[in-house]
Amino acid sequence: MRGRKLLMLKNLMITLSRWITGFVFIFSGFVKGVDPMGSAIKFTDYFTAFRLDFMIPLAEELALLLILAEYMVGAALLLGFRIREASWGALIFMIFFLPLTLYLAIFNPVSDCGCFGDALVLTNWETFYKNCIISIPVVMAFLTRKEKPLSIPLWKEALLLAASLALILYVSLYGLTHMPLIDFRPYHIGSNIPEKMKIPEGAPTDEYETILVYEKDGKQQEFTLDNYPWQDTTWTWVETRSVLVSEGYKPPIDDFMVTDRNGNDVTRDILSDPGFVFLLISYDLEKARESSLIRADSLSWHASAGGMRFYGLTASPEMVIESKQEKLGLSYPFLLADETLLKTIVRSNPCLILLKEGTVVNKWSARDVPSRAPGSVLLLAESLNTLRKSGDRWWAFSVFAGLLLFSIFIKILPDKMTGS
Structure with missing residues (x-):
């Protein structure tokens, strides 16, 4: 009995590791796929930050490749086809992105990693911690990739692959040729720009600390306003600078400014x-x-x-x-x-x-x-404004849910279809 319970627990952990990994990869690929140009812009930011300007012309193609790879790895793990290949794919992703996001967190060459597009913007440190957590089910899924295998007929695999690929390709190509089906940015249809620029009353503001740099005997030292040597004439003032201690509230839109060609603010x-x-x-x-x-x-x-x-x-x-x-x-x-x-x-x-x-x-x-x-x-x-701003979003999610349910339906179909 105990052995049976342990086996059930093990199978549950295997299933959960695949589902969690699959969901995260599907979500990441989908929200990027909705706005592939945004992902291409983020690739450009990376190439500029790492002085890889020669790769900028490939930003759009690489963004689309990343979207497809992430989504298909997630779909395979969640729906249960090509488990071994998908587990390898997820592990390779984490081997690359875990050290990359640590570097981003320490040196901050870009403002955010863009892992979830504009749908969920994380700081570089938040992204690194997220990757550390996600690495646990990813590693578990990889270590158990040969266990609890699912025998899926070739025709089912083909249909699952086609349904998953059709969804992400449609969403991505529509975003490339027209507008994103779901606009996560603060300038979406229905957004009131002046309202998005307002700072609520009582909202926290940026807090700065004044640092004074003095020099004595050829050595420089930093002081605050509380302890700087204002009475000691042996110290020579070098510079004063302000350091951000605590970041205050930032409205969704804080940089909207339009000028005419003479520089006048309009x-x-x-x-x-x-x-x-x-x-x-x-x-x-x-x-x-x-x-x-x-x-x-x-x-x-x-x-x-x-x-x-x-x-x-x-x-x-x-x-x-x-x-x-x-x-x-x-x-x-x-x-x-x-x-x-x-x-x-x-x-x-x-x-x-x-x-x-x-x-x-x-x-x-x-x-x-x-x-x-x-x-x-x-x-x-x-x-029609109110209808449009909600309609596009729910319609896109309906397409996503519909194809996902279709994929699950394919999976639960009998392996052999026999007539009477």
């Missing part, structure tokens, strides 16, 4: 306009899809005729702006913003967003930029 003017404001955002005009820029020019004429404002918004220098305007005959005026901010707001280059009193009413990717602005669409946009 942020408030853009966000407080009671009418509709179109912003055609291109973080890099030189690499922007020119057909979209031209279609947007036609749209700007219709928008102006309807009493709406239309601006291009870019981080490109003046020379590039003038060159594009002259080459393509663009008539809409351009405003300026930080490149990192623009890459956070949009993923495609360019991308069109529609604002009303600071609320993101709609977004269009480069492929979907319209050439006209029918009044009926604009009148309906605001009323």
